[in-house]
Structures are given as structure tokens and as C-alpha cells.
Amino acid sequence: IVPEVEAIATGELAEAAAAGMQVVPSAEIAAICMDRERLRVIAHEELGLPTTPYRFAGTLEELRAGAEAVGYPCVVKPVMSSSGHGQSVVRSADGIDAAWVEAQTGRRAAGEGDVSRVIVEALAPLDYELTVLTVSSSAGIVTCAPIGQRQESGDYRESWQPAATDAAVLEQARRIAWTAVEGLVGKAHATGEHGWGVFGVELFVLTDGSVLFNEVSPRPHDTGMVTMASQRLSEFALHARAILGMPVTEAHAALSIPQGATAASHAIVVEGEGEAVFSNTAEALAEPNTDLRIFAKPEVHGHRRMAVALAIGSNADDARARAGHVADTLRVDVR
Structure with a gap:
């Protein structure tokens, strides 16, 4: 059983695990990450991770x-x-x-x-936020390059990888992400489950350079869609490998873009009532090193993330501008 959304019936997952089904990453982890109280107590009071x-x-x-x-x-x-x-x-x-x-x-x-x-x-003196995709597999735990992001009303709109961070922030971010996932996987092992899969570890970087743990998504993360452009194995491919018991090493999770380059993603949010129809794709993708993924979502009611634009640039600003151009040029009609 591979949960792909936040709102899930964790009790049903526990029953499935008890019946011998493999729940990803585990029924216990899914229940913990759905509950900010349990997660924060484990992260701060058990694992000693810094938080607000x-x-x-x-x-x-x-x-x-x-x-x-x-x-x-x-x-x-x-x-x-x-x-x-x-x-x-x-x-x-x-x-x-x-x-x-x-x-x-x-x-x-x-x-x-x-x-x-x-x-x-x-409310911490926040400088910026990071996501560190962390993979638990039969080979152990590895981390991907940190991902920068922009949100609106708490929801992802843009992400880029690698995020421009200094060595001290990078080391803190990787350590916190690794420790958080190791602790959660330990909870899975205690209930006889594997704890294999991709985790999106969300972090706060403060104005003084310190890094705080925020939350964990026990599945591929929305900001991690940038890995469809930045890594040979995207977060979805890494998730599949881990679930199937295949080893995931640092080499599997490495960037595949040129040294010094940055990849970016730009969420395409559609508003309206009805079926979304996409057009003008040729013009939207005319610029080199750009791509587009249209999701298999049949309808939109209100507003819904329906696609994502991807791009590779010489730096974060360049990559974000390219991805933004794809999103702006693409035509979406709701019928």
C-alpha cells in the first residue's frame, strides 16, 4: 500500500500492516507524520533535533x-x-x-x-525554507541535494535544486534530515515493518544560519518534483526502488545536471469549474532545457495544481525564469 496524500485513514493502514501487507514507508510512520504532536515530540524530545x-x-x-x-x-x-x-x-x-x-x-x-x-x-526569524529528500532503502539512508522553495499560503509554487546554501547550513540540514528519518525508521522496525521509501524533510533556516526541524512528509514531496529535471533518478524513481527492496545509494540520489547549474520547477495552478484543456505547448517549450508534466487529473473545482513546468538554467534565477516562462506561455482553458 503506497499512500500518496496527506489525509489518510491511518487506522486502516495499521490493520493492513497487521494482516501482513507492506505499507509504505510503514503504518506507524504514516500515523506519526499525520500527527504534528507525535512527530514533534519524537523529533525534539526523543531525537534532540532543534525546533521552534x-x-x-x-x-x-x-x-x-x-x-x-x-x-x-x-x-x-x-x-x-x-x-x-x-x-x-x-x-x-x-x-x-x-x-x-x-x-x-x-x-x-x-x-x-x-x-x-x-x-x-x-514565529522564528526565518530566512528561507529547505526540503531535504531523504531515502530509506535496503542499503540504508541517503540524502539528496537540498531544495529551495517558494510558497503561497503554505502551498508550494516553485522549487529549485540545489539550493544555494553555505557548507555549515548544508551539513546541519543533512544531519537533521538523516537523524529524523533514522528515528522514524526505527519506529517502523519496532513494529516489524521496513520503513523504506522517500521522505521529504522540511527545515527552517534562520537569519543567524541555524537550521530547525519543521515537519516530515513520508512520501515524495511536492517541492521534489524538481528532481524530474535535476537528477537521473527522480524522487518517484527513488521511491519505487526503495519500496521494491532495491538499494538506493548516494550515487543513485545524485544530481545529473552540469556542475554549477540549477534546476527549477513551477507549479501550474488552474482555477475554475470543469475539465482543464492544455494548448500552446509548442511555444511554451520552445526554449532549450525546458519541460512540462501534465497531471492525469480530469477536472478542477475551485483551484487545483494540474501540471508542473521544469527547466535547467545557469543558476537559480535563470532556471526559475525559464520554468516560469513555460507556465506563463502555456494556455489552459477550463470547460
Whole structure:
């Protein structure tokens, strides 16, 4: 069983694993990564990874106390959600009530009627974010080159690889990613599961150069779509190899673009109601070192990521501009 989305019935996965099915990376890991509370406790309190100051709350009163403890400004998130759903930045105590309501009503599965616990964490002096794709396989754990990214409302819009980071940041990022995945794989082994697959480890790089653990996606990561241009084996190919018990080494996870070059991806988000029809592809892909992947999604209702533009450039700015040109030139009609 290979989960490909965040909102999954982890109890069903546990039953499947107990019946002898292979769950990727494991039923236990899927359950941990769906729950920000369990994940943060493991990462910070068990593995000793650096994180922002945080508290958990199950009531509005506990949230008020937690926010006072971590200080303002702070971020409030539901423990069971993703992609910015139900998340708020709170600048003062006056905003706590609204943040609690947003966490309950804006999160994924809000219609189930239960009260969601939340995490409140200090708003760190963020410089930028990184994703480190980390692969657990029969050969052990390896990491890919770090990926830079741009988000809108907590959702991926652009990514590029390798991210321009100094040696100290790179070493911290790789160590944190490796340690986080090693800890999660240990949880899988404790339940008799492999823990094989690709993990997207999300990190914060602060203005002072320190690196903090944020979250883990136990599957190929949206920012990792850039690997379809940057690596000989994309994150999807690496995931498949790991799942099938094949060894994945540093050589398999290495960049394949020229030395000094950068690859970029640009999400193509379509708005409307109906079927998306793509055209003008020849002009969109006229520039060298560009490519396009159109997803097999039949319809869009509201807004939906329907494709991704890919490009290779001499540096991050060049690659991002090329990928952006593909996205801007492509024509998408919703019928």
C-alpha cells in the first residue's frame, strides 16, 4: 500500500500492516507524520533535533496559555492537517480566539465534528525554507541535494535544486534530515515493518544560519518534483526502488545536471469549474532545457495544481525564469 496524500485513514493502514501487507514507508510512520504532536515530540524530545519553542493545546484556554509561554508573534496549527489548512499567524493575544476557530474549521477533515488539538509555536526569524529528500532503502539512508522553495499560503509554487546554501547550513540540514528519518525508521522496525521509501524533510533556516526541524512528509514531496529535471533518478524513481527492496545509494540520489547549474520547477495552478484543456505547448517549450508534466487529473473545482513546468538554467534565477516562462506561455482553458 503506497499512500500518496496527506489525509489518510491511518487506522486502516495499521490493520493492513497487521494482516501482513507492506505499507509504505510503514503504518506507524504514516500515523506519526499525520500527527504534528507525535512527530514533534519524537523529533525534539526523543531525537534532540532543534525546533521552534512550542506548546500543545486541546482547549482555547490551553491555547491562550501556550501562546503566552512561547511568546508573540506565534503560529497556530491543527495537529492533524497539512499544506497550511487551518493555520494562522497570531501577532497578539487579541488574535487567539480567531486562530482557534480557524484551526477547527479550516483544517482538513473539519467536517468530522471533533475538536482538534493544536500546536502553537514561536514565529522564528526565518530566512528561507529547505526540503531535504531523504531515502530509506535496503542499503540504508541517503540524502539528496537540498531544495529551495517558494510558497503561497503554505502551498508550494516553485522549487529549485540545489539550493544555494553555505557548507555549515548544508551539513546541519543533512544531519537533521538523516537523524529524523533514522528515528522514524526505527519506529517502523519496532513494529516489524521496513520503513523504506522517500521522505521529504522540511527545515527552517534562520537569519543567524541555524537550521530547525519543521515537519516530515513520508512520501515524495511536492517541492521534489524538481528532481524530474535535476537528477537521473527522480524522487518517484527513488521511491519505487526503495519500496521494491532495491538499494538506493548516494550515487543513485545524485544530481545529473552540469556542475554549477540549477534546476527549477513551477507549479501550474488552474482555477475554475470543469475539465482543464492544455494548448500552446509548442511555444511554451520552445526554449532549450525546458519541460512540462501534465497531471492525469480530469477536472478542477475551485483551484487545483494540474501540471508542473521544469527547466535547467545557469543558476537559480535563470532556471526559475525559464520554468516560469513555460507556465506563463502555456494556455489552459477550463470547460
